[in-house]
Amino acid sequence: MRTSKYQSIFQHIRDKILNGDIPANTYLPSESELQQQFNASRDTIRKALDLLLQNGYIQKEKGKGSLVLDTDKISFPISGVMSFKELKETMHEDVITHVHKFVKYPVTPRMKKELGMDEGDVYEVVRIREIDGKKVIIDTDYLNAQVIPGLTKEHAANSLYEYIEGTLGLKVSFAKKEIVVVPASEEEKELLDMYEYDLLVCVKSYTYLEDATLFQYTESKHRPDKFRFVDFARRTV
Amino acid sequence: MRTSKYQSIFQHIRDKILNGDIPANTYLPSESELQQQFNASRDTIRKALDLLLQNGYIQKEKGKGSLVLDTDKISFPISGVMSFKELKETMHEDVITHVHKFVKYPVTPRMKKELGMDEGDVYEVVRIREIDGKKVIIDTDYLNAQVIPGLTKEHAANSLYEYIEGTLGLKVSFAKKEIVVVPASEEEKELLDMYEYDLLVCVKSYTYLEDATLFQYTESKHRPDKFRFVDFARRTV
DNA sequence: GAGTGGTCTAGACCACCAT
DNA sequence: TGGTGGTCTAGACCACTCT
Known part of the structure; x- marks a missing residue:
């Protein structure tokens, strides 16, 4: 079955x-x-x-x-492991993705740490999300090229997860996430429609495959007024 | 058993x-x-x-x-349903709670909506959390007085959950949470040590008992640089 | 007392991994 | 091939809620 x-x-x-x-x-x-x-x-x-x-x-x-329980009171959980494309489909809003950067290079010391790699290459993908005509999110993904080979700019423009789960047949299983607020750099202010804001909400995620391989580290930075995170939690003793 | x-x-x-x-x-x-x-x-x-x-x-x-799996990489999940006192115990930091406001009044139209009440009284409790000598969090709780009777300022100074679960013997079961960023009001800026910040991270929670009674609505506002939320999520198809 | 969910047990067959 | 986890079944006893 x-x-x-x-x-x-x-x-x-x-x-x-x-x-x-x-x-x-x-x-x-x-x-x-x-x-x-x-x-x-x-x-x-x-x-x-x-x-x-x-x-x-x-x-x-x-x-x-x-x-x-009432489920419509709270609109749908953004918690969980979801790709941006899946998220978009539940939001019914006008979203455009711009691939701002797509490069592959030997792993740096910082990414050795974040991705737990010894050697090999890393893909760095920077994408800007435009919602209702405003650029409000910068997603920066770092992917282990040994686990996710053959990635192209076209995959980045469409959906990374569709390539990973569909084409490569790998199974995304779980993620660790952290939400913090960080100052916006000058470059980030230029890339986004920032108005007067100086801060960005940063969601860092470490994403793992079914066999517990860490393959992706992502920093998703959101303009503060456009950020929303919904969660459902049960008390476990 | x-x-x-x-x-x-x-x-x-x-x-x-x-x-x-x-x-x-x-x-x-x-x-x-x-x-x-x-x-x-x-x-x-x-x-x-x-x-x-x-x-x-x-x-x-x-x-x-x-x-x-590696659990120490990520320090402990703040997701889940936890009282501030429980949270504090896992943080090992110097925390002082100031009860800034403790009042009981007939339910207002807004709280009728948030707490799903028809009539009766509501407790409003405003507490300021001082961490390492800085006032960085304002917690505002609204509690249904029909569900949680006999609340006092002393309970608020100690732990609401200890009173609810310990003394009253009720069981907290689940919560819906939402995280957004909001502008800080003038009053909030005075109450907190804000430095130059104009924004606050606001965690809204609706907390329910075991029998699915909504008894509490909370807005917890954090200074942006002192906010951190950690989550673990599994992909469910 | 009848009905509900909560826990625990025992047995079976399957798909997957290693060798 | 033997061991592992994934699924499904059937039966039992308990605590709780309602009337």
Whole structure:
């Protein structure tokens, strides 16, 4: 099977919630009802419900049932590992990408550290994102050329992840991210439509493949008024 | 049982990883070995491993095993639902909390919306956090007084969560958060040691109990140079 | 008491990795 | 080929909520 049973049950229920077929503040069918409905074991149903739980679609209440949460109040989580192209598709805004720089060179001391490499080449890709006619984001990607070979400027103009996951068949698995605020350099001020701002919100990400290979380090700098990060978190003891 | 078996196995392995007893870039014992070690079924072991996976401690590799990831590279996630007091304890820094305002009043139209209330009272608590001798954070909490009764200024000076979870016995379950950058008002500039900054990083959170009751809306405003948010994210298809 | 979710167990088959 | 994790099933007992 390409996608597992519990994955497809998760998607099925999630879509119903998103479409409003199952309204917020109502309860899902009980686990035993879902077993019959999807002809699955309880464990399989529970795995699907766990995904809904982790992603903030439902809240389970002992002795009562699975309550559907308001999802439209909060527009969609930017947390998680998403490429800019995927993000764009959920935003429905006018976005243009300019590839400002595309180079390949032997790894520098700093990138040895950031990418955990010993030797080899690094691609550096600088892209400027124009949203609604304003240049508001600079993305700088550093990629390990041994892991991601054959990258071209055309891939950068389209989507790095489409090349990595589609063409190369690699699987992006997880990322560590850090958000800080940094002063804008003179060059950055020239590249972006900055108005009077002197600061940029910088999202640094380290992205890993399924086999835990670190292949990408990214700094995404956003004009402060155009930055927004949404998160859903559960308390774990 | 107070804590479940898989929870305690999770904590046991997590502590070993954090202590360095199980070094990064080595593999955990296999699931069947762990079954014997902890005298548990495979499902129980897998639940414990799932928690390690979700929290970024390990990466599972089909046919190979569970690889321990570098956790010290990234200092601890501020994502998740944590009270400021808990956060402080992980930071080991000098922190002083000043309760600047503590009032109770009938719900306003804006808080009706933010807290989803029809009627009743709201506590408003404004606290200033002084770190290493500098006032750098303003936390403004709005709490539904019907859900959290009997709050006092003393609780605010200590820890709201300690009162809510300890004294009242309620369970904080999940939160929706949003991070944006906002201009600092004149009042905020006076309350904080702002230097030349005109902007504040604002973390808005909506916090819910186990039964999905929204009880708190918080705006936490940070001086830009003192703000840092760390996140771990897995790609979910 | 009946129904709900939470935990734990045991067994089975598969896909993937190493050798 | 033998070991690893990924999925699925079936059955059991418990704690909690509602009426």
